[in-house]
Amino acid sequence: MSLLSLKNVSQQFVDNQGRLVHALKDINLDVNPGELVAIIGPSGCGKTTMLRIISGLAKPKTGRVVLKDHEVTKPGVHIGYVFQHGSLFPWETIKQNIGSGLKAVHGNDYDRSLVDKYLQLMGLSRFANAYPHQISGGMAQRAALARSIIMKPELLLLDEPMGALDAFTRADIQGVIYRIWHKSKMTMILVTHDINEAVYLSSRIVIMTPRPGRIKDVIQNNLKFPRDRNSDAFFKMSRQVRNELKF
């Protein structure tokens, strides 16, 4: 049985010239427990709109989102969300940022040893007392991931978490995501513009097209883990995705 279902989800906006924008049209998608689904498509095809609806941050114009038999109507601890720029609280240290979700749920008595464990897991122990502006973009994304994962959400939404990083840091964070996913089997949805990233991390790749935002195809990605970016099979899968995206 699927963990998450999107049933006939559509979303519309009115742009600043008064025109109707069909950001999403008739989206149907099932995500199974333990899957890492990548969503890829050109700018404006509705990827972020879809994640916002899945998370409960936005309501669809029509259709519904069901997580484990419950309709999602508002944000909650079952669904984690990591944004492109991490969105750490600038006034909190890295340690406080990572513990902020625990504190919100459990109050001041939250388990600080758990925070230490995640600091260690992410290689951030040395920066526990630093503030977000004092660490690199890659470290900030590690902290943002830790802040979400520590809550053990049923579903983790990743909205281009590597989009603002250089190629080396990007590959490093992809490795972090792979290891977390592989170890925890947490269900994840990753929005990305990057074919290589989608092929490296995902078990399925959802191809989207814009105006209106629709699912064009869903590609099963059965390459063996850990994946070798230089293998013929990796190139072949990347080519298939590129052909579907027509660029």
Ligand SMILES: Nc1ncnc2c1ncn2[C@@H]1O[C@H](COP(=O)(O)OP(=O)(O)OP(=O)(O)O)[C@@H](O)[C@H]1O
């Ligand atoms: N609040 C809003 N008001 C008006 N139009 C919006 C709003 N949010 C999104 N849109 C429009 O809906 C469409 C889909 O936007 P969305 O941000 O979901 O696309 P995207 O695929 O995530 O794009 P990108 O890859 O550039 O982040 C775009 O045409 C966008 O301009």
